Amino acid sequence: MTRPTTYRWILILVPALASCSGMKNISPHDPLYTGHSIKVVGPASERKKMLPRVADVPRPEPNTKFLWMRPALARYNMLSDSGRTRKFWKNKITAPVLLSQTKPGQVSAALQNRIFHNGYFNNTVTFDTLMIGQRKAAYQYTITLHTPYRFDSIAFPKPVNDLTQKIQASRTASLLKRGDIYSLETAKNERLRIDESLKENGYIFFNADFISIKADTVTGDHDIRAEVTVKPETPPESRIPYTIRNVYIHADHVRENAATDTLQVGNYFLISQNNDLTFKALQNGIFLKPGELYTSSNYLHSVRYLNELPIIRNANMKFVPRGRKGELDATVYLTQRKRLAYSAEFNTVFRSTNYFGPGIIFSYTDRNLNKGAEMLKINLRGRFEVQISQGNVNPAYELGLEFNYIVPRFYPGFLFGLGEKRLPKTNASAGYNLFNRLDLYRMNSVFINFGYLWSQKDRITHSLHPLEVIFTTVPESSKSEAFMDYLAENPGVQRSFDEQFMVGSGYEFTYNPSHGRNNLFLRAGIDMAGNLLNGIYSASKASKDSLGRYILLGVPFSQYIRTRVDLRYSFNFNQRSKLVTRFIVGVGVPVGNSTTMPYIKQFYVGGTNSLRSFVARSVGPGSEAPPTGYTDLTGDIRLEGNLEYRFDLSGKLKGALFMDAGNIWLFNDDEARPHGAFHLDTFLQDIAVSSGWGLRWDFDFIVARLDFAYTLRTPYLPAGERWATNIQFWDPTINIAIGYPF
Known part of the structure; x- marks a missing residue:
């Protein structure tokens, strides 16, 4: 840009950006509220702990600010009263938050209450108004902490029956620790912990509200004696554990009065209108067994497993006391999806390789191929893409056909002792893919894959592929002259584009927690190819080609070890901003039968x-x-x-x-x-x-x-x-x- 043009932009932008401050209609008599600060007076270690606990108490929130600008407030000032009511501006404008609309006295009381429930029974909270110029103001809240109250002893109920014995036995996992500062939140969580422990031992009708935790402060100087008791009004049915008597499975629960068939297998009853799901397929996902104690974890695993089946739209369970005292009947209600699905998906894709263009995918899905909730999915896809780079237009197109067969369990089952609760899947896939870079080359690839996928603790996923076979070829007739010249000058690149067989296996581990203020994500994997083949060929003293390579079906097979790690961590400063980091490392090592990595694995x-x-x-x-x-x-x-x-x-x-x-x-x-x-x-x-x-x-x-x-x-x-x-x-x-x- 020329200097005069730059000056004109400055003359336009400076006043425009200044008007975005949102201060247009603010009066010195009622300043704009810009926020607050909290000062904690007390030991340094306690100040650091207390600030996050009270940070969300002060209200209201000031107008959102970016640098010196308040865009939503500025837009509000630009609109008339009638314009502000239009639907288009909803969530795009905010009225000014003025000092007169704040209630610092109530905020101080709320802060004092929050601190009280964190063990500082004797505390003081004051506030000061800080003027920022003539038309802006903020508050500073000062919290003075005195000696906190700590747990001196924690008494659990005497083990006089099975219920109190279970509570007493779980005390080693108690969240209430002698010497810890009292916290109402910790006391509530302790009740939830006891309730969860009891539900893992058959007490399905127990509730955390039936637990009372009394805190007595008269036993010493800033000491608390906590007593855990079961409330007297706890109902009789909540005081006993339950075992499962019968399990009733409604395989296609749609109409209450529809004609059904019932299949009894022991204490299981499969009730079905269409008989389109086998008993074995559903029994695999029900972990509450007749004659066994009810546990909340088995209930959650059952619902989760059944909801993961491709043919199931929704699964839920109900429990009713039946038979003798302490016995339950469990009823499973399943709602099914349509078995067959056909779809055509039109899309426009922006790839990380800067290719973009329209595409289409035709899909056929059978969600219950063999009445065991197995899924067959066939995809036929095509895409035309263009890459625009430094003024050059590079066209390409892709065609592919893929078959996926997914079994909702380990197959063969005897290979693994991991248990069905991990939501296991066995996947067999095969396909063909054609990628044609019209300016350079055409690559054909055929693949076969057999593997397993299972999860662990809702955060960890494992993917194991014992067999991966890929065959790639780039026909000589498809290579452009410029590409052939480049390959001639770079033999290493040439070898990566040679016809190759890849026969190997792979494993991938994913850790992805779904909650927490700061989130860690980790994906790590390793895949190997050709090592077993090389060993077999070497042991059998097979012949090699002129380049010293073993040949499989007329083509040299690839041999390599490839590892990769993708580590991400996000620092969430608040609900509106965060810093996200990523570190990637990948290493591929050609060994034995290969001197370069295959192109598609680089x-x-x-x-x-x-x-x-x-x-x-x-x-x-x-x-x-x-x-x-x-x-x-x-x-x-x-x-x-x-x-x-x-x-x-x-x-x-x-x-x-x-x-x-x-x-x-x-x-x-x-x-x-x-x-x-x-x-x-x-x-x-x-x-x-x-x-x-x-x-x-x-x-x-x-x-x-x-x-x-x-x-x-x-x-x-x-x-x-x-x-x-x-x-x-x-x-x-x-x-x-x-x-x-x-």
């Missing part, structure tokens, strides 16, 4: 979810300069780190500031790419760095993302010129994508 960086100022596959390996006209660069090793600060702007609109750093490398030295191998003492010199800002429209069911990225460091430039010195703010790399980058 790593790359760049694109909408990686180094966002670089086109996908346009960086690396190492500090190698990308060849002219070819942006499909891959490597054996990947290291990448990402930081992204996410914050709310207004309504569904969110903002982000981000930084990406990383690269790919070769595991072995390559004469054609002398700067591409990984070396521990020099790899930091090969790091590419990008940074930028972005906008996200988060509609809950979908996230539209627009990122503006700038290159800070280019590893393949000459030494001394790799760090950018003249960043053009108005000329970023623009990334359009669906979903968050990580």
